[in-house]
Each structure stands twice: as structure tokens, then as C-alpha cells.
Amino acid sequence: MKNIICILFLMVGISLSAQNVAVKTNLLYDVSTTINLGAEIGLSPKWTLDLSANYNGWTFSENKKWKHWLLQPEARYWFCERFNGHFLGAHLLGGVYNVSNWDTDFTLLGTDFGKLKGHRYEGWLAGVGIGYGYHWILARHWSIEAEIGVGYIYTRADKYECPRCGEQLEDNKPHHYVGPTKAAINLIYVF
Structure with a gap:
């Protein structure tokens, strides 16, 4: 039994060392003060698995905030x-x-973003989408890619009377x- 376990770990180690791995940051999120980091691993010659994590914990002047954390796995x-x-x-x-x-003050595909003025929303979201992108190789390890995605998001939120307090x-x-669910210009380092 110990030999079988050792052989399995050896096989997994060999297959992982032969795969390409990339780390990335979404420059669009960086501009919006959202801290983000992504990793992508090769699964086969034409398939990869990408996982990005995003966090924004800042409050701006006049109690404007877009605080969130978000996970977004993607099969490519x-x-x-x-x-x-x-x-x-x-x-x-x-x-x-x-x-x-x-x-x-705008509405996008049935969602009225004008309701954000003067109120606070606390909630969660879950969704699914599809995306298209293109990856440009810049140097041996450096790349850049652009991606746009559309899909569906279900969310539930509590609405409060004013941005700071209120009932x-x-x-x-x-x-x-229903609408855009992903926009990215990623700066990438491929191992």
C-alpha cells in the first residue's frame, strides 16, 4: 500500500512540474483601487484553469465605497x-x-445604478458567465492579455436609508x- 501511495505522489509531482503556471494582476482593477491576484495552471495542451481573487476595502470621500471581495474561477x-x-x-x-x-445615473440592461446615490447596499452575489480573450507574449516570461465576459449574476442585498447609518x-x-461579468487587461508572468 505504501508503494502505491508513493507512486501516485511521484506521478502527480511529475505531471505538475511539466505544466506551465502563470501569476497575474488585472490592471483595470488596479486602477479602481481593487487589490487583485490571479493564478493560472495548464491542465493540457489546450486547457487551463484560472483563479482570480479581488479585494477592495476602502472608503472614499463623502462615504463613497465599493467594498467587496470576489473570487472568480475560470476554465479556458x-x-x-x-x-x-x-x-x-x-x-x-x-x-x-x-x-x-x-x-x-445610468441603467444597464435593466439594472438601475442610479439607486446607489444616497443609500447603502450590503449583500452577496453569485454568478456564471462566458468570456473571450487574447493573450500576447511580450518576452520569455512576460505577457499581457485582454478578456471580456458576459453572464448572469444573482444577488441579495439589504438596503439602508443613508450611506453611513440609517435604518x-x-x-x-x-x-x-444579465450583462458584463468580466473585464480584464492582465499583466502576466509565466513560469
């Missing part, structure tokens, strides 16, 4: 070879947020969102 199929050229992805996303006092106006209200 590469048309040529992994970490090079065009790819399609299927992603999940989930997280928790606390948003208040943003003056964004709760709505309890655990559900919302369905």
Missing part, C-alpha cells in the same frame, strides 16, 4: 496552445459587497443581473 480553452493567442472561458463568480453613495429599508432583496 485555447485555440492554438495554452498561454498564446485566442481563448474562450467559462467562469463562476461569487463574493460579498458593501456599496454606498455613488452618483452613477434598514429592505431586507435581503433579490436581484437578477
